[in-house]
Amino acid sequence: MKKYAIDFSHSTIGFSVKHMMISRIHGTFESYSGEIVSSNIEQMQDANISITITVASVSTKNHDRDVHLVSPDFFDADVYPKIVFTSTYIDNLDDKTFAIHGDLTIKNITRPIVFTTVYTGKGVNPWAQEVFGFQAKAQIDRRDFNLVYNTFLETGGVLISDEIDVIVDLELNPL
Structure with a gap:
């Protein structure tokens, strides 16, 4: 098994x-x-993946919104400072597409999640080091992680999906 940074x-x-x-x-x-x-990062089949995110590092390019996101209304970063993803298994969908199954933990609530992941290729950087690219996408329901703050709009609907x-x-x- 080889480690990757x-x-x-x-x-x-x-x-x-x-x-x-209306907008995103x-x-x-x-x-x-x-x-x-992984023994073969391009195949991903035996990869073990663990990602830890510092909640207080959230950035939406709006200071007031970012402060609100780390507050008890949302992530409550003082109590729950980390978001953690750990892969459990990987399905090969085709040559370059994988379903990475894992556990996502937000606010000490762990739920299963599947990232549809595309291997975008490899290259050699200017320092003669191999590089590998991936893009992973998933959708979660924030209510599953007790991220429930919202406001109803006078015109109908809600402020945040x-x-x-x-x-x-x-x-x-x-490495």
Whole structure:
């Protein structure tokens, strides 16, 4: 088994949520760590993946919203400072597409999740190091993790949708 490091300057853990039923708000987590091991990263079949996200690093490019997201109304980062994903098994859907099954823990609530993951290719960076790219997507219902804050709109509907799209772009380097 070979270990892989995340190239943080070329990777993103992001999300989007529908706002007022008409547009989407996008955000990222700026601080996270990961442990990825596999005998063949391009095949992913035997990969073990663990990602830990620092909740307080959330960024939606709006300071007041970010402060609200880490408050007890949402993530309650003082009590639950980490989000953790741990893979449980991986299905090969085709040559470059995988279903990565795992457990996602937010606010000490763990739920199963499946990331549809595309192997986007490999290359050699300017320092002669191999790099591998992946994009993973999933959707969660925030209520499953006790992220229930919301406001009803006078015009009908809600301020924040319950469905959160999670998009992870990773560039990995073998160690």
